[in-house]
Amino acid sequence: MKTADKRWYDKNKTLANLLGVLKSQDPADKERIVSEMKEIIMEYDQGLMDRWVLEFPLTTKRRWYDQNPYSWLVINSLKYADSRLLGGIILFLKNELEPDVE
Numbered sequence: 001m002k003t004a005d006k007r008w009y010d011k012n013k014t015l016a017n018l019l020g021v022l023k024s025q026d027p028a029d030k031e032r033i034v035s036e037m038k039e040i041i042m043e044y045d046q047g048l049m050d051r052w053v054l055e056f057p058l059t060t061k062r063r064w065y066d067q068n069p070y071s072w073l074v075i076n077s078l079k080y081a082d083s084r085l086l087g088g089i090i091l092f093l094k095n096e097l098e099p100d101v102e
Helices: 013-023 027-044 048-055 069-078 083-100
Strands: none
Touching: 013 027, 013 083, 027 048, 027 069, 027 083, 048 069, 069 083
16 A cells, blocks of 8 residues: 555655654664654754644554654654754754665
């Protein structure tokens, strides 16, 4: 089943590609990267996650990040990030995952 253009972040091809690379990382690396993403989000806007958590999908667990409440919270928060925060997250992911991106 093709998932392209069904996820909120598919509109941002760079972010979609980086999240795809993140998905395939070693679990420890993935956990560290998601944790650092949370720190970036919290430093930029401490209330972002709290404001939007009730809007996050609760019933389906289709994506890799849905399996872990922590990654679920961080990735879904990005849907509500402004362009400046999203740009910072993309830059961070590029720096972390660049060796794995073709």
